[in-house]
Amino acid sequence: xxxxxxxxxxxxxxxxxxLKGINLEIEPGQxxxxxxxxxxxxxxxxxxxxxxxxxxxGNIFIGDRDVTxxxxxxxxxxxxxxxxxxxxxxxxxxxxxxxxxxxxxEISEQKAIVxxxxxxxxxxxxxxxxxxxxxxxxxxxxxxxxxxxxxPSIFLFDEPLSNLDAKLRVEMRSEIKELHKRVKTTxxxxxxxxxxxxxxxxxIAVMKDGEIQQFGPPQEIYDNPCSQFVxxxxxxxxxxxxxCQIDNVNGSMQITLESGGVQQQLPIKQVIHGxxxxxxxxxxxxxxxxxxxxxxxxxxxxxxxNCSVEIIEPTGPDTMITVRxxxxxxxxRIHPTAESRVDKLMPLLLDMSxxxxxxxxTQLRIY
Amino acid sequence: xxxNRILIYGLLGFVALFYLMPLVVMxxxxxxxxxxxxxxxLLSLPQSLNFDAWGKAWGTAxxxxxxxxxxxxxxxSVVIVVPAVVISTVIGALNGYVLTxxxxxxSNLFFGMLLIGTMIPFQVVLLPMARMLGLLGLAGxxxxxxxxxxxxxLAFTTLFFRNYYISIPxxxxxxxxxxxxxxxxxxxxxxxxxSIPIVVVSVxxxxxxxxxxxxxxxxxxxxxxxxxxxxxxxxxxxxxGVKEYNVDMAAAIIAALPTLFVYVVAGxxxxxxxxxxxxxG
Numbered sequence: 001x002x003x004x005x006x007x008x009x010x011x012x013x014x015x016x017x018x019l020k021g022i023n024l025e026i027e028p029g030q031x032x033x034x035x036x037x038x039x040x041x042x043x044x045x046x047x048x049x050x051x052x053x054x055x056x057x058g059n060i061f062i063g064d065r066d067v068t069x070x071x072x073x074x075x076x077x078x079x080x081x082x083x084x085x086x087x088x089x090x091x092x093x094x095x096x097x098x099x100x101x102x103x104x105x106e107i108s109e110q111k112a113i114v115x116x117x118x119x120x121x122x123x124x125x126x127x128x129x130x131x132x133x134x135x136x137x138x139x140x141x142x143x144x145x146x147x148x149x150x151x152p153s154i155f156l157f158d159e160p161l162s163n164l165d166a167k168l169r170v171e172m173r174s175e176i177k178e179l180h181k182r183v184k185t186t187x188x189x190x191x192x193x194x195x196x197x198x199x200x201x202x203x204i205a206v207m208k209d210g211e212i213q214q215f216g217p218p219q220e221i222y223d224n225p226c227s228q229f230v231x232x233x234x235x236x237x238x239x240x241x242x243x244c245q246i247d248n249v250n251g252s253m254q255i256t257l258e259s260g261g262v263q264q265q266l267p268i269k270q271v272i273h274g275x276x277x278x279x280x281x282x283x284x285x286x287x288x289x290x291x292x293x294x295x296x297x298x299x300x301x302x303x304x305x306n307c308s309v310e311i312i313e314p315t316g317p318d319t320m321i322t323v324r325x326x327x328x329x330x331x332x333r334i335h336p337t338a339e340s341r342v343d344k345l346m347p348l349l350l351d352m353s354x355x356x357x358x359x360x361x362t363q364l365r366i367y
Numbered sequence: 368x369x370x371n372r373i374l375i376y377g378l379l380g381f382v383a384l385f386y387l388m389p390l391v392v393m394x395x396x397x398x399x400x401x402x403x404x405x406x407x408x409l410l411s412l413p414q415s416l417n418f419d420a421w422g423k424a425w426g427t428a429x430x431x432x433x434x435x436x437x438x439x440x441x442x443x444s445v446v447i448v449v450p451a452v453v454i455s456t457v458i459g460a461l462n463g464y465v466l467t468x469x470x471x472x473x474s475n476l477f478f479g480m481l482l483i484g485t486m487i488p489f490q491v492v493l494l495p496m497a498r499m500l501g502l503l504g505l506a507g508x509x510x511x512x513x514x515x516x517x518x519x520x521l522a523f524t525t526l527f528f529r530n531y532y533i534s535i536p537x538x539x540x541x542x543x544x545x546x547x548x549x550x551x552x553x554x555x556x557x558x559x560x561x562s563i564p565i566v567v568v569s570v571x572x573x574x575x576x577x578x579x580x581x582x583x584x585x586x587x588x589x590x591x592x593x594x595x596x597x598x599x600x601x602x603x604x605x606x607x608g609v610k611e612y613n614v615d616m617a618a619a620i621i622a623a624l625p626t627l628f629v630y631v632v633a634g635x636x637x638x639x640x641x642x643x644x645x646x647x648g
Contacts, residue, residue, distance in 0.1 A: 073547035085538035089560035099546035
C-alpha cells in the first residue's frame with residue numbers, strides 16, 4: 001500500500017526539460033523530503049503533486065487514485081506555502097474556515113474543527129486577527145492550521161520555514177516534527193536546507209537537474225552517498241573531497257596524502273572491490289569533518305597525519321579547524337579542549353573505516 | 368523657520384496661485400453681472416454674490432435652437448458615464464485577473480496588443496467606429512456612445528488592473544485553488560477585496576476621461592442625447608447679440624464640477640492606491 005506514487009513524471013517548458021522522469025513511492029504516514037539546490041525541480045514536482053502545474057508526461061497516484069489530471073481541489077491534499085499565502089482580507093478564523101465553507105461543511109462542524117485545530121497549534125488568541133497583525137511564526141502556524149482543518153490525505157509543504165529567522169526556524173522545525181508525530185498524515189516537504197531534510201525526513205529524495213540522485217532514509221544518505229554531489233550537499237560543514245593517488249602495494253590498497261610538507265602512505269583496510277582497477281590513478285577521497293579528530297580518540301582503523309592548521313573556528317560544542325591536505329582545504333571537527341594553533345603542526349586522526357571514494361571523472365561513488 | 372523653508376513655501380505658494388488663477392477668474396466672473404464685467408477688470412471682485420448666471424446656465428441658456436440650459440445634458444452625461452465607468456472597470460479587473468493569475472498561451476502577446484490600444488489617438492478610430500455603430504444599429508444612440516467609451520477605456524483599465532494584480536502573490540490563488548475555490552470565487556472572495564485602491568484609480572481615470580470627452584460625444588450622439596461637453600460648446604458658441612461671459616463661465620464650472628467632486632471624494636484612496644505597494648500575505 002502506498003500513499004503517494006509518482007511514475008516517470010516529466011515536465012518540459014518549451015524545449016527545456018525540467019523534470020526528467022521522476023519515480024518514487026512512499027507509504028502512508030511517511031515524511032518525504034524533496035531536497036536539492038535551487039533550480040533542481042523540487043518545487044515543480046511539488047506543484048505537480050498539488051495539481052497546480054500540468055504534468056507533461058507520467059502519472060501521479062494518491063492512494064489508489066490516479067490524480068494526474070485532476071483539479072487541485074479533487075486531490076484531497078492541503079498545502080503550506082513559503083509565503084504562507086494567508087488571505088489578507090480575512091481573519092485567522094475565516095482563513096481556516098475558507099476551505100471548509102467551500103466544501104459546504106456544516107457550520108457547527110466548522111466551528112468544532114477550527115476550535116480543535118487552533119488548540120492544537122495554540123493560535124486560539126489570534127482567531128480574530130488579520131494576517132498582517134501576526135508575526136512570521138504565527139502566520140506559519142495559521143497556514144498549517146488552514147491545511148490541518150481540511151484533514152487531507154497528504155500535506156504538501158513548500159519551503160515553509162525559509163522566511164523565518166534562524167531561531168524561529170529551529171523552533172518551528174521541531175513543531176512540525178511533533179505535529180507529524182501526532183496527526184500521522186503523509187507529508188511531502190520541499191526544502192533546500194539539508195539540516196531540515198536530515199531532521200524531519202523519514203525518507204529523503206536528493207534532487208539535482210530534474211533527477212533524483214538518491215532516495216532513502218536520512219542516515220543512509222548521510223553515511224552512504226552515491227555520488228560526490230549528494231555527499232557534498234548533505235552535511236554541514238560539507239564533506240571534504242581530497243584528490244589522491246591510489247596504489248596497489250602487495251595486494252593492499254594505499255593512498256598517498258601530503259600535509260605539512262610530508263608525504264605519507266595510508267592503507268585502506270575497508271574492502272572496496274571497485275578500487276582495484278583504479279590502482280595507479282587518482283581518485284577522490286571523501287571524508288567528513290567529524291572523521292578527522294584530535295589525538296586520543298584512536299579507533300581500530302585510524303591513521304595519523306601531521307597537518308598545518310590554517311584557520312580555527314570555535315562553534316562552542318566543537319571547533320572547526322581548516323588544514324591543507326594534498327593542497328586542498330580540509331575541514332576537521334575537533335574537541336574544543338584540543339590544543340591547536342594557527343600555522344603550527346597538529347597531529348590529526350583520520351577514521352579510515354568511514355572514508356569513501358569517488359571516481360575523479362564521473363564523480364560517482366566507487367563501491 | 369529657515370530661509371530655505373521660506374523660499375520653498377514662497378515658491379510653492381506662487382506656483383499654486385499661478386495655477387489657480389484661471390479658476391479664480393472663472394469663479395468671480397460667473398458671480399458678476401454683465402455691467403460689472405464691462406466696467407471692471409478681469410480680477411476685480413463682484414460687488415455682491417449674484418447667482419443669476421448659474422441659474423441661467425443650468426436652466427434657460429440657449430444651446431443652439433433650444434433654450435433649456437445644461438440640465439438635461441448634465442443628466443445625459445451621467446447616464447453615459449456611470450455605466451461606461453462601471454462596465455469598463457469590471458471588465459478591466461477581470462482582464463487583469465486573467466492576464467496575471469490564469470495565463471494562457473499568448474496572454475503576453477494579448478496584453479502587448481492591448482497596450483498598443485492605449486496609444487491609438489481618438490481620431491483614428493472615428494470612421495471605423497461610426498461604421499460599426501451603424502452596422503449594429505447603435506448610431507446616434509446613448510448605448511452606442513457608452514459602448515465606444517467602454518471599448519476605448521478597456522485598454523487603460525486592463526493595464527491598471529494587470530499591473531496591480533501582478534504584485535499580488537500567485538500563491539494566494541494557488542492556496543485558494545487547493546482550498547477548492549474556482550475562478551469566480553477566487554476573484555470575488557480573494558482578489559476583489561484587495562483591489563479597492565486600484566478600483567478607485569480606475570474609476571477616477573475613467574470618470575474624468577469619459578466626462579470630459581468631447582470628440583466621441585460630438586461625433587456619435589445627436590440632439591437630445593449629447594453629453595454636457597458638447598452642450599457647453601454649443602452654449603458658448605450660441606450668442607444673441609451680447610456675449611454673456613458670466614453664463615459661459617458658470618456653465619463651464621458646472622460641466623467641470625463632477626470630476627472635481629470625484630477627485631475630492633476619492634482622492635484619499637487615490638493616493639493610498641498609488642502608495643500601498645505590495646500586498647504582503
